[in-house]
Amino acid sequence: MNSLNRTHDPGARSWVAAANEPLCDFPIQNLPYGVFRTSSQEPFHAGVAIGDSVLDLGRLHASGLLDGLALQAASACLDATLNRFMAMGAPAWQALRHAAFDLLNANAAPETVDAARKCLVLQTAVEHAVPVAIGDYTDYFTSIHHAINGGLLLDPAYKLARAFQWLPMAYHGRASSIGMTGHQFPRPHGQVLDETTGTPVYRPTRRLDFELELGVFVGRENALGEPVGITEAEDSVFGICLLNDWSARDIQAWEMTPLGPFQAKNFASTLSPWIVTLEALAPFRSAVERVLDGPAVLPYLDSPANRERGAFDIRLKVSVETAAMRASGSDPRVLCTTNFAHQYWTVAQMLTHHTAGGCNLRVGDLLGTGTISDPQPENAGSLIELSQAGRKPLDLGNGEERSFVEDGDKIILQGWCERGDFRRIGFGSNFATVTPARQI
Numbered sequence: 001m002n003s004l005n006r007t008h009d010p011g012a013r014s015w016v017a018a019a020n021e022p023l024c025d026f027p028i029q030n031l032p033y034g035v036f037r038t039s040s041q042e043p044f045h046a047g048v049a050i051g052d053s054v055l056d057l058g059r060l061h062a063s064g065l066l067d068g069l070a071l072q073a074a075s076a077c078l079d080a081t082l083n084r085f086m087a088m089g090a091p092a093w094q095a096l097r098h099a100a101f102d103l104l105n106a107n108a109a110p111e112t113v114d115a116a117r118k119c120l121v122l123q124t125a126v127e128h129a130v131p132v133a134i135g136d137y138t139d140y141f142t143s144i145h146h147a148i149n150g151g152l153l154l155d156p157a158y159k160l161a162r163a164f165q166w167l168p169m170a171y172h173g174r175a176s177s178i179g180m181t182g183h184q185f186p187r188p189h190g191q192v193l194d195e196t197t198g199t200p201v202y203r204p205t206r207r208l209d210f211e212l213e214l215g216v217f218v219g220r221e222n223a224l225g226e227p228v229g230i231t232e233a234e235d236s237v238f239g240i241c242l243l244n245d246w247s248a249r250d251i252q253a254w255e256m257t258p259l260g261p262f263q264a265k266n267f268a269s270t271l272s273p274w275i276v277t278l279e280a281l282a283p284f285r286s287a288v289e290r291v292l293d294g295p296a297v298l299p300y301l302d303s304p305a306n307r308e309r310g311a312f313d314i315r316l317k318v319s320v321e322t323a324a325m326r327a328s329g330s331d332p333r334v335l336c337t338t339n340f341a342h343q344y345w346t347v348a349q350m351l352t353h354h355t356a357g358g359c360n361l362r363v364g365d366l367l368g369t370g371t372i373s374d375p376q377p378e379n380a381g382s383l384i385e386l387s388q389a390g391r392k393p394l395d396l397g398n399g400e401e402r403s404f405v406e407d408g409d410k411i412i413l414q415g416w417c418e419r420g421d422f423r424r425i426g427f428g429s430n431f432a433t434v435t436p437a438r439q440i
Contacts, residue, residue: 002234002282007031007098010421013106015113016120019051025416025426026050028104031097032239032274032427033082036126044129046077046085048100049274049428052123055100059119065112070099081133082275086219086238087363093219093238094279128273130180132217132364137173138354139213139245139265139368142345146373149380153389165294167301168345168353173245173368174266181272181430187407187437188267190251204437205248207390208405212318212381212413214340215243215271216347216367224360230303233348234278236361240312240347242272242413242430243368249384249404269368272413272430280425284417285309286341300356301349310346314427315339316372316415318381322400323408332412333396338381340415342374407436 006012007029013020014028026032026049036054037044047054060066061074073096076085085092102108103116141147144164151158163169179185187204194201219238222228228236245265252264288311296302316339319332350367373380380386383404387393390403405411410433416426 002279004282007101007279008283008422010423012101014050014104015106015108016051016053016104018053019104021051023424024051025428026274027423027425028101029423030276030280030425031100032276032280033131034273034275035081035129035131036121036273037129038121038126044080046079046082046131047121047126049123050100050104050120053120054123054126055104055116056119056121060103060116063115063119065103065115066099069095080129081364082131082238083133083364086132086217087221089220090235093277097277097279128180128182130178130271131273131275132366134175134178134366135362135364137175137178137269137366137368138170139173139370140345140350141169141370142343142350143371143373143381144344145342145375146371146381146385149373149377149385150371150382153384165344166298168350170350170354171260173269175366177266178269178271178366179432181270181432183268183270183432184435185268185432186435188248188251188263189437189440190248190263191254192250193254200254205250206404207249207384208434209247209249209383210318210405210411211245211247211371212316212336212338213243213245213371214314214369214415215241216350216369217241217275218351218361218365218367219363221362222355222360225358226355226360227358228352228355228361230301230306230348230352233351236351237278237347239275239277240281240427241275242415242427244270244411244413244430244432245368245371246270246432247382268432270430270432272428274428276425276427281312281314281417283422284313284419286311286313288346289342290344301352306346306348310348311341311343312347312417313339313341313419314415314417316381316413319412319414320396320402321410321412322396322406324398324400328398330398332410333398335383335394336379336381336386338372338374338379340369340372343369343372405434407434409434
């Protein structure tokens with residue numbers, strides 16, 4: 001697990017002034033990776049977020065400011081995705097991040113600052129793309145609070161699956177429908193059980209929901225038949241982003257027994273543009289909490305380091321901006337706040353269990369954490385929980401209510417870490433807007 005180093009120094013400042021603002025998501029202690037371009041004539045390539053700007057790794061590669069492994073890593077960042085860079089492994093990830101830290105540091109030599117400044121682009125001037133060519137997508141179910149609350153809302157007789165406290169449960173999702181923040185997508189159609197007739201009908205979902213999740217990107221492959229042990233699991237993790245795994249609850253309720261979600265979750269998932277490295281998250285690790293009595297973790301999923309530092313203290317918030325709010329110029333309304341530290345299973349356990357039977361993960365594979373809810377019902381990471389399956393609509397404070405997502409709603413996910421004297425770091429935002437269902 002990552003140890004603290006000079007890039008975590010809370011006293012470090014950047015010559016990029018916006019990076020030193022207290023609430024900035026991208027101080028010099030963060031330096032997340034993404035993919036961008038400044039015009040349609042320019043190919044997508046990699047950059048690093050700093051303050052209100054992007055450090056263009058293409059320009060940096062050509063600047064003469066890098067050498068050694070950092071220069072080799074920057075060369076891989078000329079691609080339209082991060083996959084080749086990710087495949088270089090943790091030493092290359094760290095070498096480039098540390099080189100960027102030195103170049104952007106307020107203590108850098110004046111001639112270095114002058115040269116590096118030419119490699120900056122304002123974030124407001126860029127277009128983002130999905131930063132990774134995603135081969136496979138696996139969505140986990142790691143929040144025991146979401147499992148219990150959501151299960152009871154779908155079925156009053158629900159009991160927590162016995163396996164939940166023995167292993168990280170998951171299903172294989174659809175990578176082709178994963179999009180970037182700013183995504184607009186139509187309300188999906190599907191087969192649902194009509195409440196009046198008790199027979200299935202095909203229609204647009206009436207219970208569209210968000211799911212507040214984190215996305216975990218795999219950066220190192222394992223060979224088919226070779227499991228990844230719990231003590232090495234995080235060596236395979238490149239970084240983490242915000243993930244909204246949109247769900248159609250009425251479609252889900254009808255289709256998921258006995259094989260699980262299908263069309264209820266394959267119409268859209270949305271990623272934030274920046275991937276925060278595990279190295280940047282090192283100051284915000286925490287012990288794993290176990291809120292319910294349960295069985296001891298099997299040895300292949302257990303280690304002292306995972307118990308003591310396997311969780312991440314990542315604070316999360318979901319807001320809604322309705323069409324009426326946009327028309328009136330009103331601020332979005334916060335729907336919930338929660339924390340990733342409440343998850344029952346850790347990132348390392350997710351990856352270890354995924355490979356335990358010999359599954360070969362590949363560079364660029366995406367693992368979703370599942371909906372992140374905490375012990376307080378008002379801090380659930382989905383509307384089905386927050387509105388009690390529509391029985392208690394949320395008052396938005398402007399005369400509107402929400403039980404589920406309506407057409408024109410923009411759902412905004414945000415995440416950040418702050419602890420003690422360490423600099424606050426953030427994930428940026430992940431937002432997408434629902435448009436009316438298409439005529440079929």
